Amino acid sequence: MKNCEDTTLDVERSSFERLSIKDRLALRMHLAMCPQCRKYFKDSTTIDTLLKKRFSHLGEEYKFTQEEKDEMKRKLAG
Amino acid sequence: MTNQDIDRAQLVEDHSDYLLSFAMTKLRDIDLAKDLVQDTFVSALTKLESFEKRSKLRTWLTSILNRKIIDHWRKAETRYTDPISNFFDQDDSDRHWLMEKKSDSSIANIEQVLEEEETMNELKDCLDKLPEKWNGIVSSKYLEEKESEQICNDFDITPSNLWVIIHRTKLLLRDCLKSKVVR
CATH class of the missing domain: 1.10.10.10 (Winged helix-like DNA-binding domain superfamily/Winged helix DNA-binding domain)
Structure with a gap:
């Protein structure tokens, strides 16, 4: 039986790589029995969704001033 | 693409704000971010021949900038001996x-x-x-x-x-x- 720490790390690992059958089973069993880790799993998923949303429309949140742009153009013109 | 084919002013107009915003998802210091964006344009112009038309210009510029951000962190680590580990x-x-x-x-x-x-x-x-x-x-x-x-x-x-x-x-x-x- 995996402990809570291993379980929460496996939750994050699973977003990068496919867990082995053994780890997937252990994760599922632990989540079924542990309300705290279930909550972590739920919050982790929510934050994933929020972060994906935050980065899905990276606009031009920061801007150079026109003077800075002109200065850069001058430098690049060589 | 060669150096002559590219409109440098247009390059700055089209991509500088996006690149700055990209850099600021990784950095806190806006002046540093601006410097790295400028360096990115300079590097890009010196190696235009390595740009493959298959990839988008912006993607290519972003990868150059990204490399510069990583280099900055590596240098900062040796300076402050505060590696992430x-x-x-x-x-x-x-x-x-x-x-x-x-x-x-x-x-x-x-x-x-x-x-x-x-x-x-x-x-x-x-x-x-x-x-x-x-x-x-x-x-x-x-x-x-x-x-x-x-x-x-x-x-x-x-x-x-x-x-x-x-x-x-x-x-x-x-x-x-x-x-x-x-x-």
Whole structure:
């Protein structure tokens, strides 16, 4: 039986790589029995969704001033 | 493409603000970010022949900028001897968060509580409270959608370091967002 720490790390690992059958089973069993880790799993998923949303429309949140742009153009013109 | 084919002024007009915004998902210092963007244009113009038309110009510029950000971190590490891995050697007392912290409420309903724009603003605010490198890692994963192997390489960390950083990032973001919802 995996402990809570291993379980929460496996939750994050699973977003990068496919867990082995053994780890997937252990994760599922632990989540079924542990309300705290279930909550972590739920919050982790929510934050994933929020972060994906935050980065899905990276606009031009920061801007150079026109003077800075002109200065850069001058430098690049060589 | 050769050096003559490219309109340098147009390059700056079209991409500088985007590149700056990209850099600021990973850095806090806007002046440094601006310097790195400028360096990016300079480097790009000296190696235009390595640009393959198959890839988009912006993607190519972003990858040059990204390399510069990583180099900056590497240099900063040797200067301040504060490698990210030090973080894991420090006091481990906060690791057993489940035991000591009773977190009864969940943030799963945050999007019902806050307007989308408000949620995104709070999230950005919370991201700013993370250690800078963690922002870099979050951006690598969620914006650039890099594989774990690439991220570990860029940041000189092991896969288990990466899971721990993502885990702690989520805990910090959760607590931060929770404090914004429960007011």
